[in-house]
Amino acid sequence: MPLQIGHTHIELISANMTADAAVAPPRAGSAWKSAGTDGDPVSDGPDAQERHVTIDASRGADAPPELVQLLTPEGERLDHPDYHIELTDDEVRGLYRDLVLxxxxxLEAVALQRQGELGIWASLLGQEAAQIGSGRALTDRDMAFPTYRExxxxxxxxxxxxxxxxLFRGVNHGGWDPTEHNFHLYTIVIGSQTLHATGYAMGVQRDGADAAVIAYFGDGATSQGDVNESFIWASVNNAPIVFFCQNNQWAISEPLERQTRIPLYRRASGFGFPGLRVDGNDVFACLAVTRKALEDxxxxxxxxxxxAFTYRMxxxxxxxxxxxxxxxxELEAWKLKDPxxxxxxxxxxxxxxxxxxxxxxxxxxxxxxRDVRxxxxxxxxPNPLAIFDHVYAEPHALIDEERAQYAAYLSSFEGEGR
Amino acid sequence: MKTATLTMARSINEGLRRAMEEDPKVLIMGEDVGKLGGVFRVTDGLQKDFGEDRVIDTPLAESGIIGTAIGMAIRGYRPVCEIQFDGFVFPAANQIITQLAKMPMRSLGALRLPVVVRVPCGGGIGAVEHHSESPESYFTHTAGLRVMACANPLDAYTMIQQAIRLDDPVIFFEPKRRYWEKAEIDLGMDLREAWPVDRAKVVREGTDVTVLAYGPMVKTVLDAAAAAEGEGRSLEVVDLRSLNPLDTETVFRSVRKTGRCVVAHEAPTYSGFGAELAARITEHCFYSLEAPVLRACGFSTPYPPSRLEEHYLPDLDRVLDAVDRSFGW
Known part of the structure; x- marks a missing residue:
């Protein structure tokens, strides 16, 4: 049965889309199989079906009129009055290569997790164009603040x-130097990084630097206070920042309708800056709109x-x-829009x-x-004593004391064949 | 010597001013810190002299203050954030606990976050709810943060500057009911000659019992010690100043000398900072103790309406009562 939400603008699934469809396994031999069927096995119990999906996000696969699109799912180039992009053949081949790699x-990371080599992995499957398009729009001087899926x-x-x-293997909480790559560490608390990005942009502003900042977040994060606060901060400070929301339609199990009554991009107008929706599976359009927003x-x-209107495949x-x-x-519909x-x-x-x-x-x-594997x-x-590293930048007696105690404790087992 | 008689609020103001003069990366951020100079006037005149880019009146959102300060620090700035009242630090708790405290470790040391979060704390000013709290234990429990509390104008002047110079995030508690206490300050003093920022200070020597305090309770305990002297009891008063890290050396030395210890703080007794002190002292000074470590602290209740706060706040008599109980053991 369709879920009664009570907001008239929310389209519910048609009656012929039964809950039974939800439990149908992905098509055999599908390229998506490895990422689509995992975790807890679906219960066969009588109540299992009732818990299943009733909201149809596949309609998002039909491009709404306001969507900026420069490359159709069929591979046809489109023009857009505001977002023009000239790409050399080399550049297009380069984007393709990025997407495939x-x-x-x-996929390798998903497999590594299945084999017990990673504790967990957050797959980007389906969001490649949104990420490569926006990522390739950045200059070296620009700074990016990711979620954990970028x-x-x-x-x-x-x-x-x-x-x-x-991070996903559990050997550290973030293993790269953000200043070396101008790519901040993954942030796991939803939306928290948008404020860091905004503050960083305010710093860029004060430095008079020719740089911009991009903050990544998802549709679920738009409900977080921090994201809304970052919109306000960026707006009143006119900060040089691009808020790049990958609306992949799902915040774990919650569909977009649980986060918003209006298209997310329209929220920007209430905060006093422009917002737009781009086909997130169109790498040309993502590149074009992000490049323009960064220049602005x-x-x-x-x-x-x-x-970026996309789908978490x-x-x-x-x-x-x-x-x-x-x-x-729903997944089948989005596969036709593959980036x-x-x-x-x-x-x-x-x-x-x-x-x-x-x-x-x-x-x-x-x-x-193979190389990644x-x-x-x-x-x-890591060395067990790494627990005590980098907790503080300055000397800290208690941390030093506990490190020494634990080192002594560990060494007490030496020679016990441990 | 450029000395002046200043209130604690003014001492912090002068400390901030000096830090801003010495390092152009030092910024001030908070609600009403600009033209108004803060509700306690701690930032009075700084925006006029340093401009709106360095003294930033922020939107009214504490998470935003800390979150953007973190971003500024990543960019190389040294933000000093003002949280207007202790009870308003909680909307910022996520940013402080999950980001500010942990990001340096997350980066394996690549990032340093020299952010100071100033929090006027404690009760005694007849305020409404959320304006009289002592939230220090939430932050001492969070690894990655330094937590300190000033108790007098001189320490306020030096400690705020030392805190700003540290490359670690600092939660800096200012006892609001002591903002108007005065002392003579040498404004030209060399900070290198100031008392080390993470060291406790024996502010009154004594022989019979050690009383540990910080922030607003230091003066209360000193008054108690003066009163006790008339009764022939010698209290040694230690101002902890830094709660994380804790100068255990000074604390243990004092307790081993006196053999008795009372902890005084405004925060609720249960799971308060006194519990950590009692545990550490018991572990390290067990054979020197004549009595268990006792606490003269706030009740384990929410902070009461202001008409009852004099009952809630441990005063001179409650401190002396704890001292008496220590001797009665």
Whole structure:
């Protein structure tokens, strides 16, 4: 039965989409299988079906009129009056390569988690274009503040993918130097990083630097106080920041309707800055709108909210089981909007790349996957005394005392064959 | 020597001014800190002299104050945030506890967050709810934060400057009912000659019992010690100044000397900072103790309406009662 929400603007699923559809497994042999069916097995009990999805997010796959799109799912180029982009053939091939490689890293990480090598992984499957498009719009001087799912942006910022795995393997809480890459550490508390990004942008403003800041967050985060506070701060300070919301339709099990009654990008107007919605599966459009928003920020025109309309094709994390709350048909609808396939179609149709190129990228992806796997397995467990490292920048007697005590305790077992 | 007789509020103001003069990266952020100079006038005149880019009147959102200060610190600034009243620090608790305290470790030392969070604390000013609290234990319990409390104008002047110079985040408690206490301050003093910021100070020597206090209770305990002297009892008073890290060396030395210890703080007794002190003293000074460590602290209740606060706040008599109980053991 459709869930009665009570807001007339919310479209409920049609009666022929039954809850039974929700428990249908992904199509056999599907490329998405590895990321789509995981976590707790679905109960076969009588109440299992009742808990299943009733809200249909697949309609989002039908581009709403306000969506900025420069490349259709079929690989056709479109023009947009406000967002024009000229890309060389090399650049398009480069974007394709980025998309394929980050998807490969992501799939490898999912597999590593399945094999017990990572504690958990948050897959970016389906969001590659939003991340590569926005990530490639950044200059070296720009600073990015990610959530924990921005593996594609990390790739654009030259963060070694293996370093992303450290956090998920449990050897550290964030293994790269944010100042080296201008890519901040992953932030796990939802939305907290948007304030850091805004403060950083206020610093950029005070430095008079030719730089902008981009803050990543998801649809669920838009309900957080910190995100709303960051909108206010950025607005009243006219801070050089781009708020990049990847609306992937789901905050774990909660559909967009649990977070908002209006399209998210329209929230910006209430805060006093422009907002727009872009096809988040269109890497050209994501690049174009982010580049424009960053230029606006750098030239003193303040913040922009970009809502990248996309879809989380995988589970929230490897611990999640989306079959408990969403329809398989929804995923099928979004697969037709795949961010990589449309670039491939465009390259083919326009004879910018042939089979040799695609084969070479696939080979590179496989090699990258192998390399990431090998170096993940080689990652050593940290020294137990690393617990005490970097808690404080300045000397701290208690930390020093506990470190020494624990070192002595550990050494007391030496020679016991331990 | 450039000395002046200043209130504690003014001493902090002068300390902030000097820190801002010495380092252009030092910023002040908070609600009403600009033209108004803060509700306690601690930042009075600073915006006029340093401009709106360095003394920032923020929107009314405490999480936003701390969150943006973290971003500023990542960019290389040294923000000094004012939380208007103790009870309003809680909307910022997430940013303080999950981000400010932990980000340096998360970065494996690549990031330092020299953010000072000034919090007027404690009761005794007849205020409405949420304006009289002592939330220090929430923060001493959070690794990655330094927590300190000034008790007199001279310490206020030096400690705020030392806190700003530290590369760690600092929660800096200012006892609001002592803002108007006065002392003579040498404004030209060399900070290197100031008392080390993480060291406790024996503010009154004695032989019979050690009384540990910080922030607003130091004066109360000193008054108690003066009164006790008339009764022939010698109280040694230690102003802890820094709660994290804690100068256990000074504390243990005093307790080993006197053999008795009373802790005084305004915060609720249960799970208060006194519990940590009692545990550490028991562990390290067990054979020197003539009596268990006793506490003269706030009741384990919410802070009461102001007409009852004189009953809630441990006063001179409650401190002396705890001292008496220590001797009656």
């Amino acid at each position: 980050v998807r490969r890293v992501d 593996h594609g942006v990390a790739w654009c910022r030259n963060v070694d993918p293996v370093k992303l795995l450290g 920020a750098r030239s003193g025109q303040g913040p922009t909210l970009i809502e 995988g589970a929230h994390t490897t611990s999640d089981d989306p079959t408990r709350y969403r329809l398989a048909s 990589i396939e449309r670039v491939k179609a465009y390259l083919f149709k326009n004879q910018i790349a042939g089979q040799d190129f695609f084969d070479a990228v696939d080979e590179e992806a496989k090699a990258l996957g 090998r170096r993940c397995l080689e990652m050593p467990d």
